[in-house]
Amino acid sequence: MAGKREQNREQNRLALIGAVLDSVAEKGISETSVSEIIQRAGLSRGMIHLHFGGKENLVQAAAHHSSEEYYDGLEALLQTAGDSPQERIEMIVRGDLSERVLNRRNVNIWYAFRGESRNRTAIAEHSDTRDGRLRGMIHNAFSRIVREAETPDASGAARDATHGTLALLEGMWTDFLLHPDRFDREEAARIIFRFLAAMFPAHFALSGAIRPQQEKGAAPAAPEASDS
Amino acid sequence: MAGKREQNREQNRLALIGAVLDSVAEKGISETSVSEIIQRAGLSRGMIHLHFGGKENLVQAAAHHSSEEYYDGLEALLQTAGDSPQERIEMIVRGDLSERVLNRRNVNIWYAFRGESRNRTAIAEHSDTRDGRLRGMIHNAFSRIVREAETPDASGAARDATHGTLALLEGMWTDFLLHPDRFDREEAARIIFRFLAAMFPAHFALSGAIRPQQEKGAAPAAPEASDS
DNA sequence: GGTTTTGATGGACGATTGTCCATTTTTAAT
DNA sequence: ATTAAAAATGGACAATCGTCCATCAAAACC
Numbered sequence: 001m002a003g004k005r006e007q008n009r010e011q012n013r014l015a016l017i018g019a020v021l022d023s024v025a026e027k028g029i030s031e032t033s034v035s036e037i038i039q040r041a042g043l044s045r046g047m048i049h050l051h052f053g054g055k056e057n058l059v060q061a062a063a064h065h066s067s068e069e070y071y072d073g074l075e076a077l078l079q080t081a082g083d084s085p086q087e088r089i090e091m092i093v094r095g096d097l098s099e100r101v102l103n104r105r106n107v108n109i110w111y112a113f114r115g116e117s118r119n120r121t122a123i124a125e126h127s128d129t130r131d132g133r134l135r136g137m138i139h140n141a142f143s144r145i146v147r148e149a150e151t152p153d154a155s156g157a158a159r160d161a162t163h164g165t166l167a168l169l170e171g172m173w174t175d176f177l178l179h180p181d182r183f184d185r186e187e188a189a190r191i192i193f194r195f196l197a198a199m200f201p202a203h204f205a206l207s208g209a210i211r212p213q214q215e216k217g218a219a220p221a222a223p224e225a226s227d228s
Numbered sequence: 229m230a231g232k233r234e235q236n237r238e239q240n241r242l243a244l245i246g247a248v249l250d251s252v253a254e255k256g257i258s259e260t261s262v263s264e265i266i267q268r269a270g271l272s273r274g275m276i277h278l279h280f281g282g283k284e285n286l287v288q289a290a291a292h293h294s295s296e297e298y299y300d301g302l303e304a305l306l307q308t309a310g311d312s313p314q315e316r317i318e319m320i321v322r323g324d325l326s327e328r329v330l331n332r333r334n335v336n337i338w339y340a341f342r343g344e345s346r347n348r349t350a351i352a353e354h355s356d357t358r359d360g361r362l363r364g365m366i367h368n369a370f371s372r373i374v375r376e377a378e379t380p381d382a383s384g385a386a387r388d389a390t391h392g393t394l395a396l397l398e399g400m401w402t403d404f405l406l407h408p409d410r411f412d413r414e415e416a417a418r419i420i421f422r423f424l425a426a427m428f429p430a431h432f433a434l435s436g437a438i439r440p441q442q443e444k445g446a447a448p449a450a451p452e453a454s455d456s
Numbered sequence: 457g458g459t460t461t462t463g464a465t466g467g468a469c470g471a472t473t474g475t476c477c478a479t480t481t482t483t484a485a486t
Numbered sequence: 487a488t489t490a491a492a493a494a495t496g497g498a499c500a501a502t503c504g505t506c507c508a509t510c511a512a513a514a515c516c
Contacts, residue, residue, distance in 0.1 A: 004483070005484070005492070008482095008494095012493090012494085028343070028344050029343065030258055030344060033474085034474055035473085035474095044494060045496060045497080046476075046477080046494070047494070047495085050494075054474075054475075055473095055474060055475090111339070112343045112344070114339055114405065114406075115340045115341070115344060116257070116343060118255075118256050118340070128406060131406060160418070160422055163403075163416075163419050166403075167395070167400050167402075167419070168395045168396055170402045170403070171395025172395050174395075175391075178355050187391070188395075190388070191388045191391050194392070194427070195423045195426070195427065198426035198427040199422070231513085231514085232512095232513065233461095233513055236464095237463070240464085261502080261504085262503075263503085263504095271464080271465090272465040273465075274464070274465060274466070274467095275465085276505090277504085278463075279463095282504075283503095283504060283505090
């Protein structure tokens with residue numbers, strides 16, 4: 001019953017948001033003008049003001065939307081993971097490095113917004129939200145690992161492991177941003193697990209699936225389906 | 229000697245570059261207009277076209293300048309470091325996290341340029357150059373460490389340690405970008421060394437001042453039934 | 457001191473920016 | 487079928503963008 005009226009309305013809202021994200025991913029923020037947006041969305045000039053009250057709010061909504069998409073993808077993956085903390089961490093790491101989450105489009109959008117987040121308050125939240133939610137997921141898992149392991153200074157160890165894992169993931173994203181061609185997802189995951197295995201050998205040494213053989217075997221480079 | 233003519237010329241060139249960097253750090257790239265730049269530099273409108281041929285080239289020169297500054301700072305620090313590879317790595321890490329290098333101004337500039345680097349070729353080089361040079365420094369040190377330690381698969385270990393350390397540093401920078409207030413340099417360094425100590429206990433265990441907890445006790449009997 | 461040379465100035469210029477509204481079109485209600 | 491309401495249109499508009507050049511000021515040379 002949604003009403004054709006409201007249905008179209010929402011559809012156009014999403015078209016505008018999608019157009020912003022496409023343009024930001026492809027041309028960058030500075031070249032994402034109102035003209036560019038409405039052309040991509042195939043809508044008229046006034047729609048931005050009508051639906052969002054201005055370009056600024058639209059960009060903010062697009063940032064929020066992108067953030068939600070990122071989390072939906074990650075949490076969907078997490079639901080398919082087992083209950084053990086090491087399984088959850090492994091799923092988070094592999095999910096965060098998977099092609100669905102870590103691809104040219106998302107990385108470009110993410111870093112474009114970050115670069116401008118200084119001024120745009122609402123966009124900074126976008127990054128903060130991600131950080132906060134992801135941190136919570138990882139920290140929960142490490143807390144359990146550390147508790148089981150009866151580590152001295154458990155809370156500190158969990159905190160440091162969380163902070164370190166997040167930093168590693170961030171670094172890998174940056175790596176992908178700067179070298180999308182030569183980026184290797186398997187290598188990125190292997191390195192993270194190598195660090196984790198060194199810190200928690202009982203939990204990650206085997207599950208990490210670290211292959212000692214890293215002769216630069218002609219691993220079939222990921223197809224790298226750079227969209228857009 | 230220098231000629232008052234040429235002296236002023238160079239001085240104005242630098243004033244323009246400095247104005248761009250100040251503006252980018254403070255207001256972001258999108259708000260760094262020609263008017264903004266010449267106002268900060270206290271020069272006339274035509275200077276940009278005269279000295280750089282256009283705004284685009286000026287911004288590019290500013291990115292290059294910022295990159296050089298970063299490296300000068302880091303290499304100056306490195307000269308005061310000892311010869312041992314662990315000393316050099318520790319100096320790089322602490323230098324990269326020091327207030328002289330990692331501060332709001334630099335981080336804002338760095339990420340602002342990164343966010344737009346997709347389009348601006350020359351700015352992408354700026355990031356690449358940093359990456360290439362820094363990677364070389366770190367990799368050299370790890371190669372020596374790994375060689376001394378007679379690690380199996382030495383080259384792979386050095387490569388992974390380099391990649392991981394770089395990713396950790398990048399992640400810490402991102403952390404600073406998003407939370408400059410609550411960022412803790414000591415904590416960041418401690419976490420990195422904690423990871424390194426876990427990987428190379430003989431080299432970093434003591435200098436890190438944190439005892440790695442990886443030594444499993446006599447009665448570890450992992451409570452986890454599944455693969456540990 | 458006069459002349460040449462070059463750096464520096466600031467306004468003119470067309471292009472493009474984002475906002476806003478009078479108008480038209482479409483859907484829902486009567 | 488008619489009316490009321492809402493959504494969509496596209497152009498007008500002032501403001502701002504970056505470029506460029508005619509003009510001016512001053513350092514360098516003779």
